[in-house]
Amino acid sequence: MxxxxxxxxxxxxxxxxxxxxxxxxxxxxxxxxxxTRDMATPAVIVIAAALVIIVGARLRPRAILIGGAIIxxxxxxxxxxxxxxxxxxxxxxxxxxxDGWITLHAGALCTGMATSLRLIAMMLLALVGSLGTTxxxxxxxxxxxxxxxxxxxxxxxxxxxxxxxxxxDLLTIRAAQRARGIIDRRGPVGYLTRTWRSLIPLLAGGAxxxxxxxxxxxxxxxxxxxGVAAIFVITNALGPLTFGTGMAGPGW
Numbered sequence: 534m535x536x537x538x539x540x541x542x543x544x545x546x547x548x549x550x551x552x553x554x555x556x557x558x559x560x561x562x563x564x565x566x567x568x569t570r571d572m573a574t575p576a577v578i579v580i581a582a583a584l585v586i587i588v589g590a591r592l593r594p595r596a597i598l599i600g601g602a603i604i605x606x607x608x609x610x611x612x613x614x615x616x617x618x619x620x621x622x623x624x625x626x627x628x629x630x631x632d633g634w635i636t637l638h639a640g641a642l643c644t645g646m647a648t649s650l651r652l653i654a655m656m657l658l659a660l661v662g663s664l665g666t667t668x669x670x671x672x673x674x675x676x677x678x679x680x681x682x683x684x685x686x687x688x689x690x691x692x693x694x695x696x697x698x699x700x701x702d703l704l705t706i707r708a709a710q711r712a713r714g715i716i717d718r719r720g721p722v723g724y725l726t727r728t729w730r731s732l733i734p735l736l737a738g739g740a741x742x743x744x745x746x747x748x749x750x751x752x753x754x755x756x757x758x759x760g761v762a763a764i765f766v767i768t769n770a771l772g773p774l775t776f777g778t779g780m781a782g783p784g785w
Contacts, residue, residue: 547589548665553674559662566654572643575650582657590664604656608649616645668693691746695739702738706731 547555562582566575587597616637624640631637672690675681710730717723 545591552666552671553678559658575654578654611649612645615648616641
């Protein structure tokens with residue numbers, strides 16, 4: 534058996550599944566969790582999704598323990614938060630669990646636990662639908678099975694891949710400004726000043742990158758249509774959205 538065959542055989546089951554099939558499988562469960570109010574339904578979905586992730590993703594025991602601890606802590610915090618936020622008159626007919634400087638009813642705890650289970654269920658379902666899925670595999674599946682026009686699918690992927698490019702450009706702009714002695718003070722005012730000063734160079738660089746990418750795609754015969762304008766619009770529309778993400782890296 535060749536090395537490539539062995540590597541394919543060792544792929545986790547979730548990674549070998551069709552991305553569109555995974556999304557179609559978890560979408561009904563997500564809708565069910567959104568519109569349910571009891572604890573039994575999300576609890577069953579949480580257990581089933583956890584088993585699918587453990588078996589299908591071939592997680593290591595340490596990863597399972599760490600993930601389980603994080604889920605338990607987040608669930609306990611969410612339960613307590615929503616239990617305290619529940620209006621007392623809504624659960625006034627239920628037994629009192631804590632009667633001191635705060636009054637906590639059993640109904641409030643049930644409400645918080647149900648909400649926590651719903652959030653955990655949606656998080657695990659999102660993991661089931663995304664674990665092992667690469668961007669290229671998702672786009673290929675959307676084009677083949679989802680019948681999404683490939684010019685839009687691959688154009689969106691090209692636009693998304695501009696995010697790290699925008700971040701690197703932002704770091705370069707900040708370094709150039711510091712080299713010229715432009716140093717702003719810390720705090721919100723300095724943050725807004727740096728943002729405004731970096732906005733025009735960043736958008737100009739994004740426009741240049743978008744134009745080069747669109748010309749390269751047209752030269753390779755990608756989508757015989759007005760691709761230059763479309764890719765240019767998509768990438769520059771994504772620029773302001775990724776601008777804040779890029780600025781979050783350098784910090785205040």
